[in-house]
Amino acid sequence: LGRHKDDHRPTHFEYNGVRFGQDNLNVFAGLCAVDTPEHVEMMMKALQEHGQVCTRMGAYKPRTSPYAFQGHGKDCLPWVFELAGKYGIKVIAMEITHESHADEILEALKQTGNPTGVMLQIGTRNTQNFELLKIVGRQREFPVLFKRGFGITLDESLNAAEYLASEGNRNVVFGLRGMKTNMGDPHRNLVDFAHVPVVKRLTRMPVCVDPSHSVGTRNRAPDGLLEIFHATMQGVIAGANMILVDFHPAPTKALVDGPQALLMEELPLFLECVRNAREAYEKN
Ligand code: PEP
Numbered sequence: 001l002g003r004h005k006d007d008h009r010p011t012h013f014e015y016n017g018v019r020f021g022q023d024n025l026n027v028f029a030g031l032c033a034v035d036t037p038e039h040v041e042m043m044m045k046a047l048q049e050h051g052q053v054c055t056r057m058g059a060y061k062p063r064t065s066p067y068a069f070q071g072h073g074k075d076c077l078p079w080v081f082e083l084a085g086k087y088g089i090k091v092i093a094m095e096i097t098h099e100s101h102a103d104e105i106l107e108a109l110k111q112t113g114n115p116t117g118v119m120l121q122i123g124t125r126n127t128q129n130f131e132l133l134k135i136v137g138r139q140r141e142f143p144v145l146f147k148r149g150f151g152i153t154l155d156e157s158l159n160a161a162e163y164l165a166s167e168g169n170r171n172v173v174f175g176l177r178g179m180k181t182n183m184g185d186p187h188r189n190l191v192d193f194a195h196v197p198v199v200k201r202l203t204r205m206p207v208c209v210d211p212s213h214s215v216g217t218r219n220r221a222p223d224g225l226l227e228i229f230h231a232t233m234q235g236v237i238a239g240a241n242m243i244l245v246d247f248h249p250a251p252t253k254a255l256v257d258g259p260q261a262l263l264m265e266e267l268p269l270f271l272e273c274v275r276n277a278r279e280a281y282e283k284n
Pocket of ligand 1: 125
């Protein structure tokens, strides 16, 4: 992925008709956690209406408390995939926390006739789960969204990503999602999107930013714009190639991370901000 930059492997890959490269941009707006078929359908319908073919949907949720909702797991996969097919979604970013989850996803895709594709997400809590990384690296079916560890150095995270490549899977996107500093940050995490060009310089991976888990609130800046929008545009201006962002049709009913979810009616403005920031980046 770049630790051994001794050859000229490409800085892009294609999966299910979608290109992931250091030179383009894909938006993955969606639910942090799958809850009801109604909410999933509302989300996917809105995405189709706005020309989007990617989304994020969490079925397996790594939670701080064992008593918190853990995700619907494999039970929701068939109907989530069928709804994705119905609305033309080509790639769903979906976190897995155990090797069996990749098998369950593969099985559910087969059962439903492969109506969509899945990008396996390795969350920040598993950045250095080397055994999981080796297993995910050995499978070639799915590309991977690999998130930076929130409390380790960038170099440690980049080395951890190499576990995927060392086992053969080079279809990896590197995700920035903010860092924990324990310094009383005004956001959920310290936004680290200035590292987009650094990761692009050091590796071949396209770089994702996750403004939802970085900012973590719906606070508004003095100019009236949500701080999540500002962080998103900062990421895009820095050259981000993918945006992972939480939306929810009814955030107060969301089972995970409702307070950081954007509203469905905010989707058009969000996409417009992304387009404008990308145009500005490309002009430079
Ligand atoms: C998520 O994207 O749902 C998530 C839990 O992210 P992170 O691993 O960055 O906390």
